[in-house]
Amino acid sequence: MTASTLPENVKYSISQTHNGWLLVIENPYCSLSQVFQSSASARQAVDRTAFALQTLTAQHLEMRQAPDGSRF
Secondary structure: OOOOOOOOOOEEEEEEEOOEEEEEEEOOOOEEEEEEOOHHHHHHHHHHHHHHHHHHHHHHHHHHEOOOOOEO
16 A cells, blocks of 8 residues: 545644544544554554545545446
8 A cells, every 4th residue: 555645624633642642533524533552553544544535535436427437
């Protein structure tokens, strides 16, 4: 998997807490958070999330494309 970029409307933060490294990923509609043992693990989760979002977006666009190439 190559390094991926989060969509423009998705923001994230990684901060150290007394329980570990807190990752928060959010867009205008929802957010998720998880605590990791290291900042590197949290950063890997950001990369995996970005990859997943890009894959889902590409699949969505393919499904919306009509057989004649037009979009609906």
